Amino acid sequence: MNDIKLALLGSQGAGKSAVLVRFLTRRFIGEYASNANSLYHKRLSIDGRQLNLEVFDPCSQGSEARCILEEPVDWADGFVVVYNISDRTSFINAKNILRQIREARMDNCKGDTEVPVCLVGNKQDLCHARQVREDEGRCLAQENRCHFQEVSAAESYQDIANLFTQLIRQVMEHLKYRADRRRYSGSKSMAKLINNVFGKRRKSV
Numbered sequence: 001m002n003d004i005k006l007a008l009l010g011s012q013g014a015g016k017s018a019v020l021v022r023f024l025t026r027r028f029i030g031e032y033a034s035n036a037n038s039l040y041h042k043r044l045s046i047d048g049r050q051l052n053l054e055v056f057d058p059c060s061q062g063s064e065a066r067c068i069l070e071e072p073v074d075w076a077d078g079f080v081v082v083y084n085i086s087d088r089t090s091f092i093n094a095k096n097i098l099r100q101i102r103e104a105r106m107d108n109c110k111g112d113t114e115v116p117v118c119l120v121g122n123k124q125d126l127c128h129a130r131q132v133r134e135d136e137g138r139c140l141a142q143e144n145r146c147h148f149q150e151v152s153a154a155e156s157y158q159d160i161a162n163l164f165t166q167l168i169r170q171v172m173e174h175l176k177y178r179a180d181r182r183r184y185s186g187s188k189s190m191a192k193l194i195n196n197v198f199g200k201r202r203k204s205v
Protein backbone atom coordinates (compact mmCIF):
# COMPACT_ATOMS: atom_id res chain seq x y z
CA MET A 1 0.00 0.00 0.00
CA ASN A 2 1.45 3.39 -1.03
CA ASP A 3 1.16 6.41 1.25
CA ILE A 4 0.67 9.67 -0.62
CA LYS A 5 0.71 12.99 1.18
CA LEU A 6 -0.64 16.14 -0.46
CA ALA A 7 -1.00 19.69 0.86
CA LEU A 8 -3.44 22.34 -0.32
CA LEU A 9 -2.18 25.88 -0.21
CA GLY A 10 -3.68 29.22 -1.18
CA SER A 11 -5.35 32.40 -0.02
CA GLN A 12 -8.20 32.58 2.41
CA GLY A 13 -11.48 31.95 0.59
CA ALA A 14 -9.87 30.71 -2.64
CA GLY A 15 -11.88 27.50 -2.23
CA LYS A 16 -9.25 25.02 -0.99
CA SER A 17 -11.66 23.13 1.25
CA ALA A 18 -14.38 23.22 -1.41
CA VAL A 19 -12.02 21.75 -4.03
CA LEU A 20 -10.81 19.03 -1.68
CA VAL A 21 -14.24 18.09 -0.35
CA ARG A 22 -15.53 17.94 -3.93
CA PHE A 23 -12.79 15.42 -4.74
CA LEU A 24 -13.25 13.35 -1.59
CA THR A 25 -17.07 13.27 -1.48
CA ARG A 26 -18.17 14.43 -4.98
CA ARG A 27 -20.25 17.07 -3.19
CA PHE A 28 -20.03 20.84 -2.99
CA ILE A 29 -20.52 22.11 0.51
CA GLY A 30 -20.96 25.88 0.71
CA GLU A 31 -19.26 26.76 3.99
CA TYR A 32 -16.40 25.24 5.97
CA ALA A 33 -14.83 26.05 9.30
CA SER A 34 -11.64 27.87 8.34
CA ASN A 35 -9.94 28.50 11.66
CA ALA A 36 -8.17 25.15 12.01
CA ASN A 37 -5.76 22.93 10.09
CA SER A 38 -7.42 19.74 8.82
CA LEU A 39 -5.96 16.42 7.79
CA TYR A 40 -8.15 14.26 5.53
CA HIS A 41 -7.62 10.53 4.89
CA LYS A 42 -8.93 8.47 2.02
CA ARG A 43 -8.21 5.03 0.57
CA LEU A 44 -8.11 5.05 -3.21
CA SER A 45 -7.33 2.77 -6.06
CA ILE A 46 -5.53 4.33 -9.03
CA ASP A 47 -4.29 2.24 -11.96
CA GLY A 48 -4.98 -0.87 -9.89
CA ARG A 49 -2.81 0.29 -6.99
CA GLN A 50 -4.18 0.75 -3.51
CA LEU A 51 -3.25 4.08 -1.95
CA ASN A 52 -3.55 5.71 1.41
CA LEU A 53 -4.11 9.38 0.65
CA GLU A 54 -3.58 12.04 3.29
CA VAL A 55 -4.36 15.65 2.46
CA PHE A 56 -3.36 18.55 4.65
CA ASP A 57 -5.68 21.58 4.41
CA PRO A 58 -4.09 24.25 6.59
CA CYS A 59 -5.95 27.37 7.62
CA SER A 60 -5.20 30.19 5.21
CA GLN A 61 -1.80 31.40 4.17
CA GLY A 62 -1.08 35.08 3.56
CA SER A 63 1.75 35.94 1.19
CA GLU A 64 4.08 36.65 4.10
CA ALA A 65 3.05 33.65 6.23
CA ARG A 66 6.09 31.58 5.52
CA CYS A 67 5.92 29.72 8.82
CA ILE A 68 2.58 28.14 7.88
CA LEU A 69 4.06 27.01 4.61
CA GLU A 70 7.17 25.42 6.00
CA GLU A 71 5.48 22.52 7.75
CA PRO A 72 3.58 21.16 4.72
CA VAL A 73 6.57 21.80 2.46
CA ASP A 74 8.65 19.30 4.42
CA TRP A 75 5.83 16.86 4.87
CA ALA A 76 4.04 16.73 1.53
CA ASP A 77 4.89 14.65 -1.56
CA GLY A 78 2.86 16.98 -3.76
CA PHE A 79 0.94 20.27 -3.67
CA VAL A 80 -2.28 21.76 -4.92
CA VAL A 81 -1.98 25.56 -5.01
CA VAL A 82 -5.40 27.19 -5.33
CA TYR A 83 -6.37 30.72 -6.32
CA ASN A 84 -9.70 32.32 -7.11
CA ILE A 85 -9.99 33.53 -10.73
CA SER A 86 -12.15 36.44 -9.55
CA ASP A 87 -9.55 37.65 -7.03
CA ARG A 88 -6.21 38.87 -8.38
CA THR A 89 -4.70 39.07 -4.90
CA SER A 90 -5.17 35.33 -4.50
CA PHE A 91 -3.30 34.82 -7.81
CA ILE A 92 -0.38 36.95 -6.61
CA ASN A 93 -0.39 34.94 -3.40
CA ALA A 94 -0.34 31.68 -5.40
CA LYS A 95 2.72 33.01 -7.26
CA ASN A 96 4.46 33.64 -3.93
CA ILE A 97 3.51 30.21 -2.65
CA LEU A 98 4.95 28.51 -5.75
CA ARG A 99 8.18 30.44 -5.26
CA GLN A 100 8.28 29.51 -1.57
CA ILE A 101 7.75 25.81 -2.35
CA ARG A 102 10.69 25.95 -4.76
CA GLU A 103 12.94 27.77 -2.30
CA ALA A 104 12.03 25.65 0.71
CA ARG A 105 12.56 22.44 -1.25
CA MET A 106 15.93 23.73 -2.42
CA ASP A 107 16.96 24.51 1.17
CA ASN A 108 15.55 21.41 2.86
CA CYS A 109 15.54 18.60 0.38
CA LYS A 110 18.97 18.73 -1.25
CA GLY A 111 17.83 20.37 -4.47
CA ASP A 112 14.73 18.23 -4.85
CA THR A 113 12.86 20.98 -6.66
CA GLU A 114 10.81 18.85 -9.02
CA VAL A 115 8.13 18.05 -6.48
CA PRO A 116 4.77 17.58 -8.25
CA VAL A 117 2.54 20.64 -8.02
CA CYS A 118 -0.81 21.51 -9.59
CA LEU A 119 -1.86 25.15 -9.88
CA VAL A 120 -5.66 25.47 -9.72
CA GLY A 121 -7.72 28.49 -10.74
CA ASN A 122 -10.98 27.91 -8.85
CA LYS A 123 -14.44 29.55 -9.16
CA GLN A 124 -14.52 29.29 -12.95
CA ASP A 125 -18.31 29.74 -12.64
CA LEU A 126 -17.59 33.37 -11.63
CA CYS A 127 -16.05 34.17 -15.02
CA HIS A 128 -18.28 37.29 -15.33
CA ALA A 129 -16.19 38.68 -12.43
CA ARG A 130 -12.89 37.25 -13.70
CA GLN A 131 -9.72 39.15 -12.63
CA VAL A 132 -7.16 36.58 -13.77
CA ARG A 133 -7.07 35.43 -17.41
CA GLU A 134 -6.70 31.72 -18.05
CA ASP A 135 -3.48 32.25 -20.02
CA GLU A 136 -1.93 34.04 -17.00
CA GLY A 137 -2.55 30.92 -14.93
CA ARG A 138 -1.15 28.70 -17.68
CA CYS A 139 1.90 30.93 -18.04
CA LEU A 140 2.60 30.90 -14.29
CA ALA A 141 2.31 27.11 -14.29
CA GLN A 142 4.76 26.86 -17.20
CA GLU A 143 7.26 29.10 -15.40
CA ASN A 144 7.03 26.78 -12.39
CA ARG A 145 6.92 23.59 -14.47
CA CYS A 146 3.69 22.47 -12.92
CA HIS A 147 0.31 21.33 -14.16
CA PHE A 148 -2.52 23.88 -14.46
CA GLN A 149 -6.29 23.56 -14.40
CA GLU A 150 -9.20 25.95 -14.04
CA VAL A 151 -12.12 24.42 -12.14
CA SER A 152 -15.35 25.23 -10.40
CA ALA A 153 -15.77 23.35 -7.16
CA ALA A 154 -19.34 24.63 -7.14
CA GLU A 155 -20.28 23.23 -10.52
CA SER A 156 -18.10 20.34 -11.58
CA TYR A 157 -16.66 17.20 -10.06
CA GLN A 158 -14.91 15.70 -13.08
CA ASP A 159 -12.19 18.35 -13.64
CA ILE A 160 -11.27 18.18 -9.96
CA ALA A 161 -11.18 14.38 -9.96
CA ASN A 162 -8.94 14.47 -13.05
CA LEU A 163 -6.49 16.94 -11.56
CA PHE A 164 -6.11 14.99 -8.32
CA THR A 165 -5.73 11.70 -10.19
CA GLN A 166 -3.08 13.19 -12.45
CA LEU A 167 -1.22 14.73 -9.51
CA ILE A 168 -1.30 11.44 -7.56
CA ARG A 169 0.11 9.58 -10.59
CA GLN A 170 2.89 12.15 -10.83
CA VAL A 171 3.61 11.81 -7.10
CA MET A 172 3.84 8.01 -7.42
CA GLU A 173 6.32 8.38 -10.29
CA HIS A 174 8.31 10.96 -8.36
CA LEU A 175 8.48 8.76 -5.24
CA LYS A 176 9.60 5.81 -7.36
CA TYR A 177 12.25 7.95 -9.07
CA ARG A 178 13.56 9.11 -5.68
CA ALA A 179 13.61 5.57 -4.29
CA ASP A 180 15.45 4.31 -7.41
CA ARG A 181 17.95 7.16 -7.14
CA ARG A 182 18.58 6.35 -3.47
CA ARG A 183 18.98 2.65 -4.28
CA TYR A 184 21.33 3.51 -7.18
CA SER A 185 23.51 5.83 -5.10
CA GLY A 186 23.41 3.20 -2.29
CA SER A 187 24.62 0.49 -4.65
CA LYS A 188 27.22 2.88 -6.10
CA SER A 189 28.61 3.50 -2.62
CA MET A 190 28.52 -0.24 -1.95
CA ALA A 191 30.40 -0.88 -5.22
CA LYS A 192 32.93 1.77 -4.21
CA LEU A 193 33.33 0.16 -0.79
CA ILE A 194 33.80 -3.31 -2.29
CA ASN A 195 36.25 -1.87 -4.75
CA ASN A 196 38.16 -0.15 -1.99
CA VAL A 197 38.37 -3.30 0.09
CA PHE A 198 38.86 -6.00 -2.55
CA GLY A 199 39.97 -4.03 -5.59
CA LYS A 200 42.99 -2.52 -3.86
CA ARG A 201 43.89 -5.83 -2.24
CA ARG A 202 43.73 -7.55 -5.64
CA LYS A 203 46.04 -4.88 -7.07
CA SER A 204 48.61 -5.45 -4.39
CA VAL A 205 48.66 -9.26 -4.94
Ligand SMILES: Nc1nc2c(ncn2[C@@H]2O[C@H](COP(=O)(O)OP(=O)(O)OP(=O)(O)O)[C@@H](O)[C@H]2O)c(=O)[nH]1
Residues within 6 Å of the ligand: 010, 011, 012, 013, 014, 015, 016, 017, 018, 019, 029, 030, 031, 032, 033, 034, 035, 058, 059, 060, 061, 122, 123, 124, 125, 126, 151, 152, 153, 154, 155
Ligand atom coordinates in the same frame (compact mmCIF):
# COMPACT_ATOMS: atom_id res chain seq x y z
N1 LIG B 1 -18.99 30.52 -6.76
C1 LIG B 1 -18.14 29.68 -6.19
N2 LIG B 1 -17.91 29.74 -4.87
C2 LIG B 1 -17.02 28.86 -4.35
C3 LIG B 1 -16.34 27.89 -5.13
N3 LIG B 1 -15.51 27.20 -4.31
C4 LIG B 1 -15.67 27.70 -3.08
N4 LIG B 1 -16.58 28.70 -3.09
C5 LIG B 1 -17.03 29.51 -1.95
O1 LIG B 1 -15.92 30.29 -1.53
C6 LIG B 1 -15.94 30.43 -0.11
C7 LIG B 1 -14.60 29.95 0.47
O2 LIG B 1 -14.46 28.55 0.22
P1 LIG B 1 -13.53 27.64 1.14
O3 LIG B 1 -13.48 26.29 0.51
O4 LIG B 1 -13.92 27.75 2.56
O5 LIG B 1 -12.15 28.41 0.92
P2 LIG B 1 -10.75 28.11 1.63
O6 LIG B 1 -9.69 28.45 0.64
O7 LIG B 1 -10.73 26.73 2.20
O8 LIG B 1 -10.78 29.21 2.76
P3 LIG B 1 -10.07 29.18 4.20
O9 LIG B 1 -10.48 27.88 4.86
O10 LIG B 1 -10.60 30.40 4.86
O11 LIG B 1 -8.62 29.22 3.93
C8 LIG B 1 -17.14 29.62 0.38
O12 LIG B 1 -18.20 30.51 0.57
C9 LIG B 1 -17.42 28.65 -0.76
O13 LIG B 1 -18.78 28.30 -0.82
C10 LIG B 1 -16.61 27.85 -6.54
O14 LIG B 1 -16.07 27.05 -7.31
N5 LIG B 1 -17.50 28.77 -7.00
